[in-house]
Amino acid sequence: MLSPGRREPRGVAFVAAGVIVIAISGLTGCAHYPLTTPLPPQKPAARYAFEQIPSTGADDDLFVCLTFSGGGTRAAAFSYGVLQKLRDTSIVRAKDGRHETLLDEVDCISSVSGGSFTAAYYALFGARIFQDYRSIFLDRNVEGELFWSAANPLNWPRLLSPYFSRIDLAAELYANTIFQNKTYADLLAGAHRPFIILNGTDLATGDGFEFTQDQFDLIGSDLAALPIARAVAASSAFPFLLTPITFSNHTTPGWYTAPPGLKHAAGDYYIDRRRYMWASHQSTYLDKGATPYVHVMDGGLADNIGLRALERQLVDPTGFVARRYNLAKASKVIFIVVDSKAGEPATYNKSESAPGLADVAFKTATTSMDNFSAETIEFLRDRQRELDQARQDVEVCKQLARTPSDCPSFAAPAEIEVVDVNLEAIADPARRTQLLSIGTNFSLPSTDVDLLIAAASDLLDQNPAFQKLLAALRSATAGAP
Amino acid sequence: MEFLLVVYGTERDVLIDGVPAGLTNHLITLAPGAYTISLDGDKDFTPVEREILVTGTSPLKPMRVEFA
Numbered sequence: 001m002l003s004p005g006r007r008e009p010r011g012v013a014f015v016a017a018g019v020i021v022i023a024i025s026g027l028t029g030c031a032h033y034p035l036t037t038p039l040p041p042q043k044p045a046a047r048y049a050f051e052q053i054p055s056t057g058a059d060d061d062l063f064v065c066l067t068f069s070g071g072g073t074r075a076a077a078f079s080y081g082v083l084q085k086l087r088d089t090s091i092v093r094a095k096d097g098r099h100e101t102l103l104d105e106v107d108c109i110s111s112v113s114g115g116s117f118t119a120a121y122y123a124l125f126g127a128r129i130f131q132d133y134r135s136i137f138l139d140r141n142v143e144g145e146l147f148w149s150a151a152n153p154l155n156w157p158r159l160l161s162p163y164f165s166r167i168d169l170a171a172e173l174y175a176n177t178i179f180q181n182k183t184y185a186d187l188l189a190g191a192h193r194p195f196i197i198l199n200g201t202d203l204a205t206g207d208g209f210e211f212t213q214d215q216f217d218l219i220g221s222d223l224a225a226l227p228i229a230r231a232v233a234a235s236s237a238f239p240f241l242l243t244p245i246t247f248s249n250h251t252t253p254g255w256y257t258a259p260p261g262l263k264h265a266a267g268d269y270y271i272d273r274r275r276y277m278w279a280s281h282q283s284t285y286l287d288k289g290a291t292p293y294v295h296v297m298d299g300g301l302a303d304n305i306g307l308r309a310l311e312r313q314l315v316d317p318t319g320f321v322a323r324r325y326n327l328a329k330a331s332k333v334i335f336i337v338v339d340s341k342a343g344e345p346a347t348y349n350k351s352e353s354a355p356g357l358a359d360v361a362f363k364t365a366t367t368s369m370d371n372f373s374a375e376t377i378e379f380l381r382d383r384q385r386e387l388d389q390a391r392q393d394v395e396v397c398k399q400l401a402r403t404p405s406d407c408p409s410f411a412a413p414a415e416i417e418v419v420d421v422n423l424e425a426i427a428d429p430a431r432r433t434q435l436l437s438i439g440t441n442f443s444l445p446s447t448d449v450d451l452l453i454a455a456a457s458d459l460l461d462q463n464p465a466f467q468k469l470l471a472a473l474r475s476a477t478a479g480a481p
Numbered sequence: 482m483e484f485l486l487v488v489y490g491t492e493r494d495v496l497i498d499g500v501p502a503g504l505t506n507h508l509i510t511l512a513p514g515a516y517t518i519s520l521d522g523d524k525d526f527t528p529v530e531r532e533i534l535v536t537g538t539s540p541l542k543p544m545r546v547e548f549a
Contacts, residue, residue, distance in 0.1 A: 259498065260498040260499060260517055261498050261516075264498070264514060264515035264516060264517070265514055265515070267515055268513070268514040268515065271513045271514055271534070271536050272512055272513045272514045274512075275512055275513075275514050315482065315510075315511070315512040316511075316512060317485075317497045317498075317500075317502040317503065317509060317510070317511035317512070317516070318497055318498055318500040318502050322502065322510065322511070323500075323501070323502055325510065326502055326503040326504070326507075326509045326510060327494070327501065327502070327503060327504060328504065328507075383482060386482045387482065387510065390482070390484065390508075390510070390539075390540040391540075393539070393540045393541055394508070394540055394541070397541055407541070408484070408486055408507075408508050408540060408541065408543055409507060409508065410507060410508050411503070411504045411507040411508075
């Protein structure tokens, strides 16, 4: 039997431990990821949708969209190199003889993961990216900062909460050190292109989740209030290393009606499986009871080059790219697809022993990305060829018909050009291997960043489609006023 | 890729699923599938809208939708 004298210290320790547990529980209970803001009862006048962002040029005659792939700082630096090259490419507009750069003509950017940092930073801060983006992001050891943020004991109570995780810490870090706590409302207030589509992946459907108001309408949420950093964090939350970001699926207000295309596409299973699947996945958000939450992570899981979002805008007649084409607003539609590839060259075949679990897991996560990316670009090229062929068919019809006006005609002879900028296209094998061996994490030596920026410039210089575009722009300029 | 031709006496914007997405009497490109077609502006035409299913078209044999 214990004496009262010995029982007292144990009692104090018990009480102290209880206080600590209660304190931690209290802190843990308080920790919660930031909730999204429900859509207001009245329809907002301003919304982050392409048609609400004014054109940077006088019109959309030359319509340019970029896509930035995933791949950590490697992808961010490579896409930054493309922006720099476009800034250094002077053009003279055929319509009015105005001198500008090709970068001035960029109307939209669709991005994934590492590429989303560059896309978001450029959309928010414009040309400032060429002054400070390297020190603010590219040359920083962001990965180390993420590690130390999670290792900081002050953050442990929050991380014990089931409603707060490492990705929320990452979003805070990005907001404080890169994106200056800006939100989509700031992008809207800036009122200039490019319009950006940051892409994540809905873990439940496996389909892309776009950070646009059209997407947020479906989950009854106001994108304007969302910090840009949370969208970038979701877009770049690589599986296993980071956790998904969670969004509430709010009830939509009375003024909202779902796009009619969702209902139409529900019957398209045997006609257009791609459209059917998209509509089927998007429609899950309308069932608020069955889907009260949406968990979004790295956009690379659904499409590691960010091109699928723009392809839908091209083939869906209500999409903003198709509307430029069909309403005769653009005579040239340019897609510049910037892909730094998903991983590093495998060296397993040099060894007799089988790859370890970590290698197999990484390869499993990234192999399908590169295969799918190649197919996605070819899908776009197929559309380009179809449209070119259609224009030629119409021209031949007019030449052969007795009454040319009997032939159908397009409103404008718009051309589509696809510029594929890929590290894999580096001609010199040693340099290609060197570039593809650069890590896809969020910490690179400045020398590697330099190599990636230079590679972007060189690849555009050697790219046949890009050179053809420049030649066409210059020949059009010859007849300018 | 499919092709749609909406025929009407004058040039107007064509509404596809309620969105101005093309011009009357000119080819419109679109993905295969079902759509609701109408015209923008005054509702001085008939029918008010048409439900269509577009598939198997070509630029020289587009789906024709007429409004009067």
